[in-house]
Structures are given as C-alpha cells and as structure tokens.
Amino acid sequence: MKILLLVLPTLCQAALPGTAGSVPTHRFVPQFGVHPPGINGGPPQTSEAEAYLNNFGYITKKDGPEPPTAFDFQMGLLRFQMYHGLYRSGLYDVETEEKMSLHRCENPDMDNGAALRDVKPKGLWKKKVLTWSIQGNPANMDAKEAHAAVAEAFQTWEGVADFRFVQQQDQLGGQSDILVAFEPLRNKQHPTVISRSGGPAPSKITLDSTQRWGHKFLVPGDLPLLRVVTHSIGHSLGLQHTPELDSLMNPLFKSYQLFSKLEHIPTEDNVSLRKLYVPDVPEASVAPEIPVTEGPAGPVDEGLSIPVTSQTHGDDRNCPQHVDSVTSVSDSVWYFFRGYNVWQVKNQQFVGEPVRIKELFPGGPDFVNATVTSNGLTVLFADRNLYGYEYDAGRFVKAQGFPRELHERVLFFPQAAFPLTNGSVVLLSGNVFATYDVVANQPHILNDKNRMFPNLPEDVRSGIPIHNQDFTKYHMFDETTVSQWDSITHESTSAQPLNEFFKCASQSATTSKTRRF
Template sequence: MIKKKRKRPVSFEIGLGEQEGSILRATLERAVCRLFLEKYGYFSEPGPGTHSPAEFTEAVRDFQRVTHLPLSGVLDAPTLHQMALPRCGTGDGESRGAWARRASTARHRRQTTPHGGRWYKRHLTYRVVNWPSYLPQHEVRLAVKAAFELWSNVSSLVFWEARDGPADIRLTFFHGDHNDGLNNAFDGPGGALAHAFFPRRGEAHFDSAERWSLHSGKGRNLFVVVAHEIGHTLGLEHSTIKSALMSPYYKKLSKDFVLSWDDILAIQNLYGKPSKGSAIQLPGKVFAHFQDWSVDLYGGDRQQKSLSSYYCHSFFDAITTDADHNLYIFKGSHYWVVTASGNASNPQPLQPRWPGLPPGIDACTWSQLSGKFYFFKGGRCWRYVGSTLEAGFPQKCSARGLPRHPDTALYFQQLRRLVLFKGAKYFVVSEETLGVEPYYPRSLRDWEGLPPGTAGALSHRDGFIYFFRDDQYWQFDRAKLQVVATGKWATQLPWMGCWDVNSGQVLF
C-alpha cells in the first residue's frame, strides 16, 4: 500500500527564508493595523493616507490607552489580540487628542457627542425593519423593546415601536457593503458586529453574517448589541470605561447591571433624569430568556397593579373624557379608562374599540354637542360614533386649514366648537364643516397662563378645564379665562387614578 504524502499547509512564508517571512508578516500586520486605526479614528488626519512612524506609534499608544493596555506604542501580542476582538463598527472618536482627554478625565466627564448632537424631542419612534429568519419575530421585538427601555428607564426619553412606515430610529440587518461607504461595509463573522449613526439620522445596522442569539449561550447576544447601538442613535460616543455598555468591544450578557454609572450619566447629560421617580437599573439575568416574556417582567398582583397605572409613571399622547366622566388616556397603541371614582383599567388595545385608528395619536377629544370622538394624527382626522368610524373618514383635515400634528384637542362648551392647540396658537373648528372658523388661528395669550405644547386637555365635572404636559397640569377657569392653579397631576389629582404612584416603576 502506497502512503500518500501529507500536503504541507500553504503559507506566505513558502519560498522565503525565516527572516524574510518574519519581515513580510510584520509588514502585513502593520498594514492591517493601519487600516484599523484609520477606520476607528485614531489618526489626527481622518481618512486613508501615509502616516509617519511617529504618528503611527502615537495612534497605537492612544488605542492602548483606550483599551487599558500598557502604553508601549508597539504592535505587541496583547494589542493585536485586542484589535481582533468583535466590536462596534462606529468610530472611537474624531481625534486621538479627544480620546486622550476622555481617558484622562473619564471619572469627571459625561459622554456627549458634540459632532453627533442630540434629539430635540423626548418621544421617539423606532422600527425593526428586518431580522434574522432563524429568530422568532416576537422575541426579537421584545429584545429590541427592552433595549430601548434600558435607556428610557434612566432618562426622560420615551420610545414607541412603529410596525411600518417612517420612524425616528430604524434597525436593519445587512450583508457586506450596503451603501454606507466602504469603511462601513460589514466584514462577515467577527470584527465589526454593527454600527450606528448619531442623531438625527437615526439608523442602526447589524451584520447579517453574524450568528445572533437572544439567549445567554452561543452566538452574539442581540439584546446587548442593539442596546449599545441605540446609545449611538441617541448621541452617545464610545466610553473608555470597560464596564460601560458603550464600551466599543462586545461583551456577553452578565448578571451585573447592563448600564454602568458612565452610561447613565451620559444619557442624563443629554436628556435629563426620569421625570417620575428615580432611574431604574436592571441586572443582565433579566434579559436572558425573552421567549418567557409576555408584556411585563412581573407577575401576579404586581403585574396587574403596574399595568393599570403605567401611564402615571410616564407621559401620555392624549386625554379626554366622556358624558359619564370616564377619562380616556392614550399612549401608543393602547388606552386606559379611569372611572369617575378614580379606578384605572388595564391597558386596552385601540383597534377593537376604535377600528382603523393608528397608534401614537397626536390629540383627541369627545364632543359634548355631538357625542362623537375626534382623533388627530399628522394631517389626518378620524371621527367615531361609539366604535363606528363615520363614512368618509379618515380625512385630510390639514387641507382645511387645521394644524398638522396638533398638540391638544378640546371641546369648548362656551363656543360649542372644537379647539385645537398648536405651539403658540389655537384654532377654533366647526364640527359641521371641520373647517377653521374666521379670524383664527389666534395667539395662545388669549388663554392666560397656559404654556405652549400641552399634550392633552379635558373639561372636568368640577367646572374647570385641565391641561396636561409631561408630569404637570394647569387648571383653567372658563369664566376668568385664565390658569388658576398648577401642579403634578399624578400626585395631586386623585381622579387621574394614580393611587400607587409612589410605589415604584416598572420596565414596560
């Protein structure tokens, strides 16, 4: 029997002497590292080019400083190993000087993104455009929702999912080059896992070639990576703190808190603290099994109690009241009913009650004159008799002069008309024609003491009109045409149904 000779592994060193092979290997390593340092912003002059040995050494030293390696300036084994680890594809800063300043003052600074900016609103929508086919859709959506809630739990931000159409922040999976520039082309498994853009582009892209997972076992944990990229879309740069979620390198889900003190200071520096209660920190073990989740992390009585008063710990989209003095509080794709005695229902989906009504309405009101519900979103309006959408609706009401995206809608008894508020103006609208009455809009100064940008209003059985914005209310006297009191609605208006407002907050 003739034994076949085992083939020698192919190597670039074949045909070269040991010394020549070592030189070639070092040259290739240096070229690869130069591309890495250019991609992630470690040279003073951005973009590809020829860099002097001194510039290269300084860039390597800055990279070592950021990754907490000995500052040798040499491409030693630990440095090469660190560069090869999976990480975020978003750059590490605009200049090596900026990184050096961040590294030396990390204990005293809050990460902000002077080049990326911030969102100038607190209510943001997001959309999951696509996802890996091997992951269940409902689990992906739960993981993404939880990732956004990480940030809203420690800031004043509020997020809502848009199932289709436009959204402020879009999450998309791509293969390889996807028209973001060659520097942002995905490189297959390992390397850059994802990248994102600062406000207000609102895009986060994920490498489809990675093996993504929603569990704590094998694969890249999608929840952790999504949460990190969301940070970028909100305006956060990479952090030099190793334990921070915004550290550039991938880390597995652990039992520790997902957000570090550095992450929390960073997001609060941009958007402020939660307007109700204190920031909520959650350990990584909470996010290990999304397949077991329903709508909340809590079970039993705690879940029912939390769901019924969730709107008390956040903001709502709109509010109105009916003939029986029931309150209707709207948020996203759900609404709550609060009875005249102050008892709140669990959140109810909009669709069964008002078929065809989209989530995230801008304003609504119930008319004492006609007994009809009016809803407004964008430039369109809906009118319902009970649960029946009237023929011919929705209509493009902005074509009749009504404001797009009104802040607040109200039926005003004295005028027997609808009133829409938008910024520093208000519009009086006829129910019959849904057109703006002559001589309007007028200045909000007619409503003495009322601030612009309210989120909703209602006529209460005590004879006053109540306006709401964030966690504040304004009590308006219809006879005097002025604000006569203001305060915190969740704690000072018992009829809002927030009996357990001081008992803590929930994740969802």
C-alpha cells in the first residue's frame, strides 16, 4: 500500500486512460497530498481541487491529526466523479475541472465520504406556517425585481408538505423564521460558492450580493436568482443535496439557460420533503424494503441513509435507461446498477422498484464502479475495494474473506469487468486491462485493451455471457446501449439502446393482463 501512495502523484500525470478511454485531457494537474509550506509560517497550502473535495465532504477524514494523503484525495476525486455522473477516471481531467468550476451552494454534498443523513426529527420545523423576510439587495439588480424572485420562490414551495409562508416587513427580519440576506459571502469554502443556507428552525439564507443575478430577463452570464433561492429554501426546510440532475437540490448552478422558469417543485423533492414531515407518505413513493440475510461477518450494517435516486437524467425509476454495471447470477436473473440503486432483472425485464445497493448486499458499498459474477461468486468493485457475495435462495450472503483491497500491482481503478472461462475475470479502465483472480486476489496479465480485446464498446461497463458458462459470446454494455461481442472472432454487433433491450416493469404489468399461460 505504501508503494501505491508513493506513485499516485506521478500517476496523475501518466498516460493512463482519461475520459471515455482517451488519453487524459486535463490541462492542470494538482499535486494531491503535496503541500508547500504556508506563507510566514501559516498553514500548508492546498490546491482549490483539494479544498473542494475536502470542504464538500468527498474526503474520508482520519481520526488523528494526519492530513489527507494523495490516496485519500484520489478516492475523493472518484466519489466526486461518481456523484456528478462523470466518467470515473480517477484523474483531474477537463470534465472534472469544468464541473468543479460551476457556481454552487456551500452546503456539503457528502459526509466524510458517505451519503448524507436525513435531518433528525428534533431538528425539523414544529409548525407549518413560517415567516420570511429579506435584508439587503444584490449589487447589480433592481431591488423590486430581486424581492419578486424571492417571493416567487416561497410561493413555489407553498403547499408542499402542507407548509405556508408569510412575509414579514424588513424591520422585523431578525424575528422571522427564514431570513434571506443579500450580502458579500465571507470566508467561503470555495471560490465557486454563491449561497449558503442554515437551519432549519430558524434559518438564514445568504446570497452573495456581489454576483451577477438575474430573474425575468436573463442574459448569458446571469445566475438564476429564482433557482438559487428555491434551492436554498429546500435546505431551510430540511432537505439535503442530491446528485439527481432533475432535483432542485442538486448542489450546482448553471447560468441563464437552466431553470430560468420554475413552475412547480420536482416530484423527487416533493416526495423527499413529505417523507420528512408527513408520516403517511404512500409506499409507492419510497423504495421498498428488501430483507437481507446475515453474512459470516455478522448482522447487516445498515450504514448511512442513502438517497434512492436513479441518477439517470430523468429516467423512470422503474425503467432506467443508463447503467453503471450489470451482472448475472443465472441465465435469467441479472442485477442492474445505477447510482446508489440496484434493480433485479428477470428475462430482460425489470422487476419492481430499485433498492439501495447496501440493502441488497450486506455490508456493501454505497455505489459500484464495476461488478462481475464468476464461479458462483459475485464481486462488487467500489474504488479499490472488492466486496464478495454468494447468491443463495434469492439472497446475497457476504463471502468469506471479503471485503478486501485490490492488489497493488493494479494501479488503475476498475470501471468495467466480465468473466472468463478459467474462473478469472477481466478488469478494464479506459484502454488498459488486467486479468484477475478474485479468489486469490491476484492479477495475471496487464496490457492494452484494444490489443487483447478489440471491438469492445469504447466506454464498456459490463460483460455478461449470453449463455451461462459459455464464454464465447457476451452481452457488452456501455452506459446507454448493449451489443453482442464474440471473444473468438472479436466481432461485435451493432449497439441496441437499453430501453429496447430491457422491458420496463410497467410495460410487463400491462402485458400480463392479456397474456395467456
């Protein structure tokens, strides 16, 4: 492990795979874990990328005084890429840099490298009629227009989970439940921060008055005041950040083209708030509980409360069209992974709603980078950790000796996997691969993917044998399509969209009404 830590700063500059398997596209590489002495004896200097990962919760912090290592920051970078739907290269590439450069809310995205917990009931509002007020004005915007945007934001939340909002006069601002203040943001966690939110009970929303805000007539470069205030009110009511792109609680803000008009609260945010405050939320609105069995290591660790989110750019929860990984436990039973969630698939048909990965896989990770099943052992890869499971009577039981860490000879982070005939598996990332014995935890061959396995999808995610234990032909998946690949001839069929290959749960229910058995 020490060897790996020594090479990681250099690894960031090496010609390893970058976005979509290409050569790394980064323009500037921060030296993670390398901190020059501070000025005049001050604290050591850190890069903006390190500050971003550390301040917004992507880094797992140690108990002692030791600062995060290069490896810790590498893991944080992977979590950031996973959270925001980027190619998980583990490198500070152009796409990662651009995503980090977007304006954002100062509230955290994760907690110590894990999903955020819900606000505890004692911290929530105990009343449903809340007062609000405004202090100050943005520097570049007419006060009347700014106040209209704030009022519209509160009106948008009106009625959600039975909340009502009443405006107070400015002179009573200090006594209101929610104060919206336009003022310069001091001591920001990162230069991209334009808002911060406290609370709930009581709450202060601070908006950077020095920014270029807009409302009714936005021009390129304007930040959407309505969108940012509506997001901040969500925090004031108790909602946390989510990676879901369609949610108001996504932490990142773009300029005028996004959310310039907002007519209602998205369904996900509506349901999330009702789950916090309303005890009788319909069961169809939340993920079903799936019982899991005890593994050799003891009872299941419930872990943190993880948001059930498809992270699929607006896909139906029961019919995702984007995939992170797929693995099969038999010819007919597969498991489909996306974001924090996993779906069961039978005969290419989704079964029911998704559940959290940690619920189905005892002691498992929050998310996966790759999955594979070989000789009855299902392995989930998350960062550089391997989680092994045996499939028994419809349940996954933790296999002995797992979790474990990937062998130090494999310097890349696996982004895809498929099984081989000899019990080994192929791990891939961009243009490199390793054949790997998951039982012995040893690599065999490390080489160029296109040389040994030509004509695989460019951004391959998973490979499943078309027939169980027949390793000549595979279904090969990238994020949105599936194709057939012959391991002998290396020929590949044309790609088919996932929504044509898989049947939706809702479609199957409709079909069953007319089907005869």
